[in-house]
Amino acid sequence: MTKALERREKQRADLILSAERMIATRGLAGLKTRDLAREIGCANGAVYNLVADVDELVLRVGSRTLLRLDEALSAAVRAGNPSPKETLVRIAIAYCDFAAENLQLWRALFEHRMETEKALPDWSVDDQLQLFRHIYQPLAALLPKRDAEELGITARSLFSAVHGMVALGLEQRLVAVPLPALRKEIASLVRAMIDGLVAQAA
Amino acid sequence: MTKALERREKQRADLILSAERMIATRGLAGLKTRDLAREIGCANGAVYNLVADVDELVLRVGSRTLLRLDEALSAAVRAGNPSPKETLVRIAIAYCDFAAENLQLWRALFEHRMETEKALPDWSVDDQLQLFRHIYQPLAALLPKRDAEELGITARSLFSAVHGMVALGLEQRLVAVPLPALRKEIASLVRAMIDGLVAQAA
DNA sequence: AATATTTCTTGAACGATGTTCAAGATTGCT
DNA sequence: AGCAATCTTGAACATCGTTCAAGAAATATT
Structure with missing residues (x-):
């Protein structure tokens, strides 16, 4: 259980960093869940296990x-x-x-x-x-x-x-x-x- | 020829007014081409005969x-x-x-x-x-x-x-x-x- | 006036996109 | 090892803006 949660937290942090990088380079409108998923190496649907929606992601960034x-x-x-x-x-x-x-x-x-x-x-x-x-x-x-x-x-x-x-x-x-x-x-x-x-x- | 162009201009004006009303009531994000088309009584594709794209529409408003x-x-x-x-x-x-x-x-x-x-x-x-x-x-x-x-x-x-x-x-x-x-x-x-x-x- | 040509209009279709979800894979517990 | 809980997946959905081939309408020509 601890191992899974750790991994989850790690991926969550990755996701937020990727989102930050993406906004910085392509602007807020350039933030796409599918690109994020590819960058952190997971399915696009998995993003929603790490974060409620893109709104939350933007707020975290x-x-x-x-x-x-x-x-x-x-x-x-x-x-x-x-x-x-x-x-x-x-x-x-x-x-x-x-x-x-x-x-x-x-x-x-x-x-x-x-x-x-x-x-x-x-x-x-x-x-x-x-x-x-x-x-x-x-x-x-x-x-x-x-x-x-x-x-x-x-x-x-x-x-x-x-x-x-x-x-x-x-x-x-x-x-x-x-x-x-x-x-x-x-x-x-x-x-x-x-x-x-x-x-x-x- | 003049009759058609007149109608076109009239519809163009209607479109811009509808867009204005829509933005005023639902915000910029609430502006949808299909709703506009329904309001002025034409197919959604016809909007693009009156205006190049929504960008132009927003600028006109x-x-x-x-x-x-x-x-x-x-x-x-x-x-x-x-x-x-x-x-x-x-x-x-x-x-x-x-x-x-x-x-x-x-x-x-x-x-x-x-x-x-x-x-x-x-x-x-x-x-x-x-x-x-x-x-x-x-x-x-x-x-x-x-x-x-x-x-x-x-x-x-x-x-x-x-x-x-x-x-x-x-x-x-x-x-x-x-x-x-x-x-x-x-x-x-x-x-x-x-x-x-x-x-x-x- | 009849026909041909040009132009306009239509609405189905395309490609993106955020989000959901049932099914399969993985993990943790006993 | 076996079972239950959980997570992950990627296909599917709904909603957009936008395009386009085909049909309708208007204009031009004879």
Whole structure:
């Protein structure tokens, strides 16, 4: 019994890694159960012994991506010892860089939601909220008069604004923006947002 | 000959309207050629006489949506005669309201891009760039020292930031944000961005 | 007006794809 | 070794977008 379960877990891990590789190279739409089955060496039907459906598979890959994103943002905060304002700029730039370097996996994070209506499992929701904590602390230092709830909302807004710039900036359909220019733009607008918020609070 | 072409055009218009209705009620994923054919009264294969493929259909619906969005933003600018700063706030709020009121159609605008790699036809690209002109003018008044290219980039960044707030704000997966709170947040952050940009320029 | 030619429309068929399931193979327990 | 529980298989199903040969309709020609 232990042997079988071990093998199962091993294959499950293989499956998720294969799915991750496949999304990274061919995009979310390029993820096919039959190709996955061939890659990990099993029948296509066997995929459903390892995972309930592709939705779960995508969410598991997404969870890994969020983890790596979290690490990237943590590293950006850790480097040097800048002011709260520059910390927030670094986080934004790090988010942009991560998205550019993991374009397809990062996109999959947001593309997938639209397709299914069913609620997300808890293990998937938790990760997402963790991201805001990187923003929360520097923001609290800059806006000492705001209470925790206000800070949470503002942190989310700040994140969303940067996300929008990255999302539309990395889109090739509109005018293609070279990555260095995008980074500069993001840094500039983040500084503007922070300056504006601090000025409003004064 | 003219009679047949007329009928064709009529049916083409019907098809696009049906597609629009279908996306609005069932989402982009709910758009099915067989259902469309039944609605406009023709065989499913006949859809491909009116339109090259579903991609084109989605783009045509998107074009209509962008037109209505443009009108909504124009109306927001027209109302009253506020300062450039408040004009930009109104545009942002109008964008948020439009997205909320036309949720599925608005989402389809951005969901669709990911799926196809082929370049967009010109008639579809043009509309998108027009949106920035609403932002450009008030921004030029606020930042008189910036040249046209810089203003264009900043206008796009501002739009992207607001788009991000709306996109993640209207997402139900994360913490659900009530619409009035979202509008308030957007107004607040737009004012902060503008204040910050103006202060930087000084 | 009758016929020929071009064009359009049809709906069956194709190829993909996610998912299911009964039958066969494998594993774990006594 | 033998039995029961479990897992694996790959064929089958349903649902898509899309294509296409054949029949219907419209247009052009005589």
